[in-house]
Amino acid sequence: MPKPDSLQGSLDLLVLKILSRQPRLHGYAIMSAIRDMSGDVLHAEEGSLYPALHRMEEGGWIRAQWITKDTGRRARLYELTAAGKKQLAAEESRWQTVTSAVNRVLRTA
Amino acid sequence: MSMWSRFTNIFRGEQLNREIDEEIESHISEAAGEGRDTGEARRALGSPLGLREQSRDLRLLPWLDSLRADAVYGWRQLNRHKVTSAAAILSLAIGMGACASAFRLIDALLLRPMPVAHADRLYAVVRQGVDFDGQVRIGDSCYPSFRLMRAAVKDRAELIAVSFTERVELTYKSDPEIEKAYLQYVSGWMFGTFGLHPAIGRLFTELDDQKPGGHPYAVLSYDYWTRRFARDPQIVGRTFRMAGVLYQIVGVVDAPFTGTVPGTVTDIFVPTMMHPGVVHDDWIWHRTMAQLKAGVAVEPVRAILHAISRGFEEERAKGFKNMSRESIEKLLDQTVVLQPAAAGSSALQEDYRPALLALAVLVALVLWIACANVANLMTAQAAARAREMALRVSIGAGRRRLVQLVLVEGVLIALLAAVMGAAFTWWSAPFVVSRINPPDNPARLALPADWRVFSFGLALTLAVTLLFGLAPALRASAINPAMALKGGADPHARRRSMHFLIALQAAFCFLVLFFAGLFVSTFERLSHQPLGFSAPRLLNVETAAQRAQPPVFWDQAADRLRALPGVQSVAIAGWPLLLGEAWNGFVSVNGAPPGPVLAYFLSVSPGWVDTMKIPWVAGRDFRPDDTTPGAAIVNEEFVRQFLKGVQPLGTSFAKGETRFQVAAVVRDAPYRDIRELHLPVVYVPMHSVDEKGAMRPIQNATFIVRTAAPNPMALASILRREIPRAQPDFRASNIRSQQEIDEAHTVRERLLAMLALFFGMVALLLAGVGLYGVLDYSVLQRRREIGIRMALGARAAHIARRVTAGIFSMVLLGAAAGLVLGMACARYIQTLLYQVKPTGWGMLALPALTILGAALLAAAPAVIHAVRIDPVKALRAD
Numbered sequence: 001m002p003k004p005d006s007l008q009g010s011l012d013l014l015v016l017k018i019l020s021r022q023p024r025l026h027g028y029a030i031m032s033a034i035r036d037m038s039g040d041v042l043h044a045e046e047g048s049l050y051p052a053l054h055r056m057e058e059g060g061w062i063r064a065q066w067i068t069k070d071t072g073r074r075a076r077l078y079e080l081t082a083a084g085k086k087q088l089a090a091e092e093s094r095w096q097t098v099t100s101a102v103n104r105v106l107r108t109a
Numbered sequence: 110m111s112m113w114s115r116f117t118n119i120f121r122g123e124q125l126n127r128e129i130d131e132e133i134e135s136h137i138s139e140a141a142g143e144g145r146d147t148g149e150a151r152r153a154l155g156s157p158l159g160l161r162e163q164s165r166d167l168r169l170l171p172w173l174d175s176l177r178a179d180a181v182y183g184w185r186q187l188n189r190h191k192v193t194s195a196a197a198i199l200s201l202a203i204g205m206g207a208c209a210s211a212f213r214l215i216d217a218l219l220l221r222p223m224p225v226a227h228a229d230r231l232y233a234v235v236r237q238g239v240d241f242d243g244q245v246r247i248g249d250s251c252y253p254s255f256r257l258m259r260a261a262v263k264d265r266a267e268l269i270a271v272s273f274t275e276r277v278e279l280t281y282k283s284d285p286e287i288e289k290a291y292l293q294y295v296s297g298w299m300f301g302t303f304g305l306h307p308a309i310g311r312l313f314t315e316l317d318d319q320k321p322g323g324h325p326y327a328v329l330s331y332d333y334w335t336r337r338f339a340r341d342p343q344i345v346g347r348t349f350r351m352a353g354v355l356y357q358i359v360g361v362v363d364a365p366f367t368g369t370v371p372g373t374v375t376d377i378f379v380p381t382m383m384h385p386g387v388v389h390d391d392w393i394w395h396r397t398m399a400q401l402k403a404g405v406a407v408e409p410v411r412a413i414l415h416a417i418s419r420g421f422e423e424e425r426a427k428g429f430k431n432m433s434r435e436s437i438e439k440l441l442d443q444t445v446v447l448q449p450a451a452a453g454s455s456a457l458q459e460d461y462r463p464a465l466l467a468l469a470v471l472v473a474l475v476l477w478i479a480c481a482n483v484a485n486l487m488t489a490q491a492a493a494r495a496r497e498m499a500l501r502v503s504i505g506a507g508r509r510r511l512v513q514l515v516l517v518e519g520v521l522i523a524l525l526a527a528v529m530g531a532a533f534t535w536w537s538a539p540f541v542v543s544r545i546n547p548p549d550n551p552a553r554l555a556l557p558a559d560w561r562v563f564s565f566g567l568a569l570t571l572a573v574t575l576l577f578g579l580a581p582a583l584r585a586s587a588i589n590p591a592m593a594l595k596g597g598a599d600p601h602a603r604r605r606s607m608h609f610l611i612a613l614q615a616a617f618c619f620l621v622l623f624f625a626g627l628f629v630s631t632f633e634r635l636s637h638q639p640l641g642f643s644a645p646r647l648l649n650v651e652t653a654a655q656r657a658q659p660p661v662f663w664d665q666a667a668d669r670l671r672a673l674p675g676v677q678s679v680a681i682a683g684w685p686l687l688l689g690e691a692w693n694g695f696v697s698v699n700g701a702p703p704g705p706v707l708a709y710f711l712s713v714s715p716g717w718v719d720t721m722k723i724p725w726v727a728g729r730d731f732r733p734d735d736t737t738p739g740a741a742i743v744n745e746e747f748v749r750q751f752l753k754g755v756q757p758l759g760t761s762f763a764k765g766e767t768r769f770q771v772a773a774v775v776r777d778a779p780y781r782d783i784r785e786l787h788l789p790v791v792y793v794p795m796h797s798v799d800e801k802g803a804m805r806p807i808q809n810a811t812f813i814v815r816t817a818a819p820n821p822m823a824l825a826s827i828l829r830r831e832i833p834r835a836q837p838d839f840r841a842s843n844i845r846s847q848q849e850i851d852e853a854h855t856v857r858e859r860l861l862a863m864l865a866l867f868f869g870m871v872a873l874l875l876a877g878v879g880l881y882g883v884l885d886y887s888v889l890q891r892r893r894e895i896g897i898r899m900a901l902g903a904r905a906a907h908i909a910r911r912v913t914a915g916i917f918s919m920v921l922l923g924a925a926a927g928l929v930l931g932m933a934c935a936r937y938i939q940t941l942l943y944q945v946k947p948t949g950w951g952m953l954a955l956p957a958l959t960i961l962g963a964a965l966l967a968a969a970p971a972v973i974h975a976v977r978i979d980p981v982k983a984l985r986a987d
Contacts, residue, residue, distance in 0.1 A: 027132065028139035047155035050132065051163040058167045075135045076128075 011044060011052050013095055016080065016088040019062060023079040027053060030078070053078060061087045118169035120177070129164050133157060175510070176517060183518035190490070193882070194522070197483045200875050201526035201577075204476035205569055206533025207868065211469045212565050213538040217554050218372065218458055218465065221561070222451040224365045226304030227400060232407070233450040234258070234268070234397040234414060238443030248443070249396055252387045254421040258397070261417045265405045269296045270381050272395040273456075274373045278653060278842050279351040289842075290333065290376040292351075293368055294384045294395065300328070300362065302400055308334070310345035310360025318380040321387050326380065327356045331364035333376035353656065354383070367555060369398065372457030372545070374553040390425050396454055399447060407447050415445035436695065436705045457552060461545070464861050467938050471624060471868045474617040476573070478872050481610040482879040483522060484577040488607055489886040491515065491585045498585050511586035519578025527570045534566075544860050580606065604890075607883050608919045615923025615960060616930065618876040622956035623931040624938065625862075625869035627945055630952070632862035634944045635855045638786070641778035642686065643722035646677075647847035648821035649685040650812040650828050655838045657806035660796045662836055664733075667714065669835040670812060675824055677815045680717035681795055684811050687850050691781045694764040696791075698751050706750050708789045709780050710764070712797070718742065718775055720815050728758050728773025737797040741769035744777045747789035769793065783854040784943060821846045861941065873959065877967040880916065884971035888912055888978075895975055896983030905976040912975045913968050920964045924957055 018033045019025060025033065027049055034044045056062050061084035064076050080088070118125055133154060140150035154160065165174075187194040222228035236248045250258070252270065259268035272294035279290060297318030305312060308331055317324045329344065338344050347358050356379060368375030386392035401410060419441070426437050448454070491498070498511060538556050545552040584606075652666075663681055671679045684690045692710045695703035715731040731740060741762075748757045752771070761770045769791065780788045797805040812832075816824050825844045832841045852859075888895070895908055935947030946952065 026135065026139070028136050032143075046136075046150075046153040047160065050129075050136075050154075050160055051167070054164040054167045071138075073135055073138060074131060076132045 010095065011048065012056060013088070013091040014042070014044070015052065015056065016061065016084055016091060019078060019080045020085065020088055024065075024077040026075045026077050056084070059087075060084075115169045116173070122165070122169070122174065125165055125168060126161060129161050130157070133160065175513070179514050179517040180521060182514070183521045186490075186518055187521060193486055193490075196878060197486050198522055198526045198529065200479040200482055200871075200878070201522065201573065202529035202533060203871055204472070204479035204530075204875075205526055205566075205573060206530035206537065207472040207871075208469075208476050208569060209530060209534040209562070209566055210538040210541065211465070211472045213534060213556055213558075213562055214541060214554075215465050215469060216561060216565075217556050219452055219462060223303075223369065223453050226302075227403075228451040230401045230403070231450050232399045232401065232447040233454040234399050235446055235448060236418060236443040237446045239439070247446075249393050250418060250421075251390050251392055252381070252384075252395065253390045254418055255395070255397055257421055258414050258417045261413050262399070262410050264402075265410050265413075266399045266401045267298070267302045269299045269302060269398045269400065270395045271295050271299065271369050271398055272381065272384060274368065274370050274375055277351055278840075279349045279377075281347065281349045290337075291368075291373055292377045292379065293370070293375045294381045295378050297324075297380050297382075303366070305366055306363050307360040308363040309342060310358070312360055312362055313378070313380055318382050321382050322354075324380045324382050325354055325356045326359045328378040329358060329361045330367055330375050330378070331361055332367055332374050334361045337376070356383075365555070369396075369453045370455040370457075371453045372455050372461075372552045372554055374555070390421075398450060398454065411445060411447050414447075418443075418445050436703070439705065457545070460857060463938065463940050464857055467624065467941060468861070468864060471621055471865060474621050475868050475872050475875070477576075478614050478617050478621075478875045478879070480573055480577040481614045482875055482882070483519075484580060485607050485610050485879055485883055485886075487515070487519065487578065487581040488584070489882065491581050492886070492890070494585070508586045512582045515582035515585045516574070516578050519574050519582065523570050523574040523578070526573075527566060531566065541860070541864070544863075545856065604887060604915075607886070608915060611880060611883055611916060612919040612923035612926070614876045614879055615920045615964075616927035618872045618960055619924045619927025619956050620931050620934070621865075621872040622869045622959055623927065623952065625865035626952055626955050627935070627938065627942055627947055628858070628865040629862045631941070631943045631945050632855060632858040635783060635858055636852075638783070640783070640851070641723060641776050641786075644847040644851050646816050646819060646821050647721070648814040648816060648824060648828070649843075649845050649847060649850065650814060650832065650841050651684070651809070651843040651845075652812060652832060652839050653809050653842045654807070654836070655840075657808040658836065658838060659804055659806050661804075662838075663795070663807055663810055664714070666832065666835040666839060667812060670814060670828065670831060673824075673827065673831060675817050675827075677817050678716060678720045679815075680720040680813045681714035681810050682717055682813055683712040683795075683809075685813065685845070685847065685850055686711075686721070687779060687781065687783060687847075687854060689781050696751055696762050696764055696789075698755075698760065698762045700763075704751070706789065708747060708751070708764070708791055710791050710793055711780070712737065712795045713742075713792045714795045717792070717813065718773075720813050721778070723778050724776045726774040726776060728771070730773065731794050735772070735794040735796070737793045738767045738769060740772040740794060742773045742775055742792040743771055744775055744790045744792075746777050746787040747791060748774055750789045764791075783851065858941075858943070873963050876960070877963045880920070880964055880967040881970065884912065884916060884968055885974065887916075888971050888975045892978060892983045895978050896980040899978065900980040900984070908976050909972045912972060916968070917964065920960065924960050928953060928957070 014034050015030055018030055018037070022033065030053075031044050031046065031049055034042050053062070053064075057064055057078070061081060062078045063081050064078050066074050066076055068074050136154065137147055137150050141147050151157075223231070225231070234250070236250060237245065238248065239245055255268065255270050262268065274291050274293050276289055277292045279288065279292075281288075295313075297313040298315045300312035301314060307328075310328075312328055313326065317326055327349070329338075334340055334344060344358055345360060348355050349358070350356070362378070368378075381387060381395065384394060386394040399410065399414075401407065422441050422443070426441060429437055452458075501511060501514075535558070542552055542554045542556065545554075650670075667679045667681055670676060683692070693707045694710065695706075696708045697703040713731070715733055715735070718725065718730060726745060728742070731742070743752075743757065751762065752760055757771050757774050759770060761768060763769070775792075777787050778790075779786055780790050795807070795810070799805055812828075814821070814824065814828065818824070822844075829841045829844060832839045891912070895912075898908065898911075931953075932948055939947075
């Protein structure tokens with residue numbers, strides 16, 4: 001069983017969002033982007049990142065491509081597919097619904 | 110990613126692993142580029158194997174991947190034990206192939222519905238009664254009775270008359286040679302009722318079957334059109350001449366309809382009205398089939414048909430003069446029965462149904478023996494792999510996974526065996542069919558390899574896998590790792606099940622050998638019994654004249670043949686003995702009313718008795734001027750039946766209005782069937798005089814030629830050429846040696862004996878191999894125990910007894926069970942036996958001794974192995 005990541009179900013959303021802004025990133029860059037853009041608050045669990053990427057690739061939301069870097073090492077770059085864009089919209093609206101609901105609870109309680 | 114890519118990924122698993130590893134490495138190097146410690150970065154990622162597995166499972170089908178892995182592993186296991194695997198696969202292949210062949214034959218002959226509309230509503234209408242010899246006989250109706258029956262059930266069912274398939278001689282106009290074809294007279298409305306369509310031209314309708322002799326038209330079968338005419342589209346309108354009538358071909362019926370007689374493929378169909386028998390109320394020449402209308406129950410239709418048939422026969426019986434009241438009663442006491450006939454209706458079905466079923470049981474037993482073998486083999490292998498299994502359990506393999514591992518290996522064995530078995534079936538089923546009838550008149554049975562056969566094969570493979578694979582698989586998975594790794598798991602449970610299988614094998618092996626012995630000795634009895642005449646060097650030249658010719662022409666032709674070199678003597682007869690033809694009637698002696706026993710008649714020329722070498726008892730041969738009515742030669746059985754206490758020579762008797770006087774008595778010779786050694790037979794002169802005193806002309810007769818050379822067939826071509834020269838109007842239609850005719854009567858018995866013997870041998874071999882394997886395994890397993898015993902001073906004989914005692918008692922137990930089973934089953938095959946008593950000691954002792962001998966032979970290597978065990982080595986090895 002993979003350990004539950006600290007982002008609890010929002011890893012997919014973050015990865016899709018980042019790939020929608022910056023296409024063609026490799027795994028490490030995606031991880032760094034999550035950390036940097038969240039102001040060093042959100043840390044993707046490194047062990048869950050790749051299974052998540054592969055699962056989304058399997059689901060057809062992102063696609064991958066091998067490139068050879070200047071160092072001679074190969075890297076696997078990911079980018080969003082059309083289905084991924086739709087998924088992102090769906091995930092975003094779901095996130096909005098959930099957070100606004102949570103906020104309502106916090107305000108009234 | 111699509112299903113397909115997930116499927117293909119299974120077969121590039123290594124590359125998948127490399128890609129995942131490479132991506133992780135690239136991650137680590139990025140981390141190092143940021144100044145992180147590589148060790149820390151690796152730890153943060155977690156177990157690389159875990160990552161690999163998670164990602165892998167996403168990208169392919171995990172269950173299929175594990176199957177693939179197990180298959181590869183199973184294949185390696187099979188390869189490691191090449192000889193045992195080959196033995197297992199081969200024995201299973203023979204068992205499965207034989208089973209599939211038996212299924213193909215039974216399906217083609219008995220089960221497969223004919224390719225006609227509503228085959229499920231098709232019935233054969235027969236009359237069931239008790240014959241004069243006390244046996245239940247099934248008979249058919251005459252055509253006038255058929256017409257009445259058809260009219261009576263018109264609104265509930267359609268009745269169809271279909272003649273027995275005849276092998277006829279015909280000539281095509283452009284072709285002077287006589288050729289043979291299988292012809293069937295069928296009701297004109299048959300094609301429409303069966304929903305058949307023409308491939309070319311048209312088929313018959315009701316209008317083609319109304320006036321006796323008035324519809325000289327023919328429809329060809331697709332098979333015949335293809336074989337004889339290469340699908341010539343110009344065939345419609347061509348004519349042929351048969352029995353002096355010119356027929357016109359009007360069309361070809363579409364494939365795959367080949368007639369209603371499984372075992373014969375009909376070439377030509379003509380309307381029933383062209384058969385001379387349609388106007389006779391005492392000719393039986395066709396079967397009656399009924400196709401019920403939708404939703405009609407069988408019983409009411411049967412009752413109507415029975416009432417009509419009974420009424421018709423009663424009316425007919427009023428015209429019988431020379432029969433006792435008792436005989437007439439017996440003749441009338443028949444019940445009309447409707448038998449389901451979706452698969453058609455033929456004599457071959459009736460002849461071969463019990464034989465094929467017996468054969469099916471034999472092959473099923475052989476398959477069981479083979480399965481038991483493979484099961485034992487796998488159990489022994491599983492024992493050898495107990496530690497491997499224990500290790501797998503210890504590192505977390507689930508029970509299901511282990512069952513799968515062993516079952517996959519079983520499936521591999523079964524699949525390989527199925528492929529080889531399919532090849533065996535492909536060859537053997539047509540081979541068996543080709544052996545069913547004598548070579549000049551082979552049975553032709555459509556043996557399609559379609560979905561029916563394929564699904565049977567698939568079901569068989571599956572069943573076989575479960576039969577031999579499930580028990581070892583479950584046992585392997587139930588392993589207790591702690592015990593197994595310590596090396597002390599309970600070996601007795603395994604041995605017990607192996608011993609049970611040995612007993613089962615011995616029982617089945619006994620059964621197969623027992624049946625084989627019965628069939629072989631039946632064939633021996635039949636083929637070696639004294640016939641009462643001398644068959645070697647006899648040639649029968651069946652001859653037909655274009656138009657009937659006076660008897661003197663036939664005598665002249667016989668004289669001409671007699672002059673040929675290599676010919677010893679020539680006689681003429683209506684037909685050869687044992688051909689199966691019969692001419693019978695009730696006989697009244699000295700004017701007394703006729704009794705209930707039928708006498709059989711055959712017309713023969715002077716010299717026939719001597720040519721056949723039938724011994725004389727008393728009296729004289731026919732003279733050239735003897736005629737029918739007049740002198741007669743009778744056999745001893747005739748004297749026993751009709752002339753008890755009378756001086757036979759000179760006694761007169763009558764068949765109907767025809768009177769005879771006994772001129773001679775000869776020894777018995779079988780008349781129509783090799784199993785009927787004693788029938789009352791009357792031989793009457795070929796020269797027959799009608800009421801006005803004129804000689805009756807003869808159209809068909811057989812020249813019986815005794816040759817000087819041992820191979821009579823050497824003269825066949827000379828005789829065939831000589832006959833038209835002797836009489837321009839004569840043609841030799843069929844030339845057969847008497848031995849060939851005799852052998853035709855034992856074809857079924859020979860086939861059964863041959864196949865049963867083959868399967869008996871296979872069963873014995875398989876059981877022997879199985880026994881050897883189990884003994885060898887148990888010696889291997891008890892090596893330590895034997896070593897200790899030997900070290901303590903046990904003698905070799907003692908060791909041998911210890912090793913074999915358990916197994917031999919199992920073999921004996923099995924054989925005893927087989928004996929009981931065999932005696933219980935014997936009555937079901939009684940109809941297939943001839944003068945053989947299934948409960949005779951010889952029949953029971955032979956298989957028992959054979960099994961015991963085979964068991965001793967199979968045990969020898971293991972016993973030698975056991976007594977040669979070196980105690981020091983055995984004890985140190987573990």
